[in-house]
Amino acid sequence: MYDDILELxxxxxxxxxxxxxxxIARTEDPSLLTQLALIHKNDHDPEVREMALKAGRYIRxxxxxxxxxxxxDATVGDARLGADGPEYEMxxxxxxIGDLTRKKKKNKxxxxxxxxxxxxxxxxxxxxxxxxxxxxNDMAAAELRKALHINPNLANDEYTTxxxxxxxxxxxxxxxxxxxxxxxxxxxxDGITWETALADLATYGLVIAIIVFVGGLLISRLFGDMLIxxxxxxxxxxxxxxxxxxVEDMKLLFNQVSNPSIPGLLLSGLSTGVFxxxxxxxxxxxxxxxxxxxxxxxxxxxxxxxxxxxxxxxINFVQALVLGVMFFFLMRGMSDLVSxxxxxxxxxxAVERSLExxxxxxxxxxxxxxxxxxxxxxxxxxxxxxxGAGKGCVSLFISSIMMVVVACGCxxxxxxxxxxxxxxxxxxxxxxx
Numbered sequence: 001m002y003d004d005i006l007e008l009x010x011x012x013x014x015x016x017x018x019x020x021x022x023x024i025a026r027t028e029d030p031s032l033l034t035q036l037a038l039i040h041k042n043d044h045d046p047e048v049r050e051m052a053l054k055a056g057r058y059i060r061x062x063x064x065x066x067x068x069x070x071x072x073d074a075t076v077g078d079a080r081l082g083a084d085g086p087e088y089e090m091x092x093x094x095x096x097i098g099d100l101t102r103k104k105k106k107n108k109x110x111x112x113x114x115x116x117x118x119x120x121x122x123x124x125x126x127x128x129x130x131x132x133x134x135x136x137n138d139m140a141a142a143e144l145r146k147a148l149h150i151n152p153n154l155a156n157d158e159y160t161t162x163x164x165x166x167x168x169x170x171x172x173x174x175x176x177x178x179x180x181x182x183x184x185x186x187x188x189x190d191g192i193t194w195e196t197a198l199a200d201l202a203t204y205g206l207v208i209a210i211i212v213f214v215g216g217l218l219i220s221r222l223f224g225d226m227l228i229x230x231x232x233x234x235x236x237x238x239x240x241x242x243x244x245x246x247v248e249d250m251k252l253l254f255n256q257v258s259n260p261s262i263p264g265l266l267l268s269g270l271s272t273g274v275f276x277x278x279x280x281x282x283x284x285x286x287x288x289x290x291x292x293x294x295x296x297x298x299x300x301x302x303x304x305x306x307x308x309x310x311x312x313x314x315i316n317f318v319q320a321l322v323l324g325v326m327f328f329f330l331m332r333g334m335s336d337l338v339s340x341x342x343x344x345x346x347x348x349x350a351v352e353r354s355l356e357x358x359x360x361x362x363x364x365x366x367x368x369x370x371x372x373x374x375x376x377x378x379x380x381x382x383x384x385x386x387x388g389a390g391k392g393c394v395s396l397f398i399s400s401i402m403m404v405v406v407a408c409g410c411x412x413x414x415x416x417x418x419x420x421x422x423x424x425x426x427x428x429x430x431x432x433x
Contacts, residue, residue, distance in 0.1 A: 009035060014045045025055040026159055033059060054133050111152045116293050121151035124298060125160055132167050140167045148180050197302040200309040201277050207313045209273035211320045216265045287399045295395050297385025307384045315373055330358040
């Protein structure tokens with residue numbers, strides 16, 4: 001019946017042996033205590049030996065009126081793989097993992113939970129057991145809170161409720177209620193609240209707004225005259241291709257760009273900041289969906305916001321600063337060229353080539369910058385969902401594909417709806433005639 005578990009006990013990987021010991025603890029079968037004695041006596045890994053001892057204490061705490069479990073050469077020598085040995089108890093005091101004699105309340109109502117959520121919750125319960133065995137009950141309680149939030153049906157699971165009682169030092173039903181409904185549930189993932197996450201988003205939007213406002217103001221004040229000169233040179237050469245009204249409209253546009261109003265820049269910055277927050281929330285939603293459902297990640301949405309948003313704010317500020325400095329020197333160089341241009345075709349070609357070379361350099365730097373940012377994105381995402389930078393990179397890749405698919409779907413839907421509206425409008429007009 002326990003062939004798979006017993007086979008893991010002989011694995012060369014200590015992690016497999018520890019996993020097998022946890023499964024033995026779940027069975028609560030005293031016939032497997034001889035195997036735990038064997039592991040505790042002979043295993044070369046001290047962590048595995050300690051885990052076997054604690055698992056034995058746990059199993060024996062479930063039994064009543066049994067003889068002491070003495071680990072000696074005779075016990076180990078008589079232990080056979082899968083054999084049903086006598087009932088033993090550890091010589092150390094048996095671990096008390098909950099009040100096992102209390103009358104159990106009526107089961108809580110079962111909730112529909114996906115297979116992926118069940119898997120994530122089970123992993124969190126295993127982590128809670130590890131913390132509990134290490135004496136870190138606070139961390140164990142935090143993991144149990146997450147597990148019960150993801151899969152409330154664990155409130156009816158004997159293993160989870162027994163562990164919760166041991167961690168909380170309360171009867172099982174009270175421990176579960178404390179973990180599920182306590183105000184402490186408002187704070188999760190290292191003390192991250194929704195207020196903290198929203199503050200991070202507001203800071204990000206403010207950074208974007210400042211970048212747009214200050215950037216537009218500096219460009220207009222430093223290079224407004226140069227932009228007008230470039231426009232005049234271009235219009236002189238192209239006046240034969242455009243009518244006078246078009247020329248005047250282009251002059252008006254350049255004048256507005258080179259000398260924008262402060263309220264206009266402020267409004268532009270604020271609106272850009274708001275739309276940036278909306279866009280980043282949509283992106284976070286896709287990343288969170290992929291990370292939790294495809295990659296079995298164990299992070300929350302607010303943890304993603306709190307971990308990623310400050311980094312994005314810094315990245316956008318640094319990127320704006322670097323590109324701003326590069327743009328400044330580019331425009332200074334262009335200003336020198338423009339000041340000497342007499343309108344000839346050769347000099348215009350020289351200006352265009354200089355601009356093209358500068359843009360190529362900026363693209364190269366941006367590409368290198370993007371690679372570095374991707375590495376940090378993957379690392380942060382791996383820490384957020386506890387699955388490593390490799391899965392973080394894969395999650396970002398899948399999220400990007402899903403973003404493209406969603407964008408194409410929205411564009412197609414918009415085109416279909418717009419086409420239908422115009423068709424109905426045309427039919428209505430024709431019938432009215």
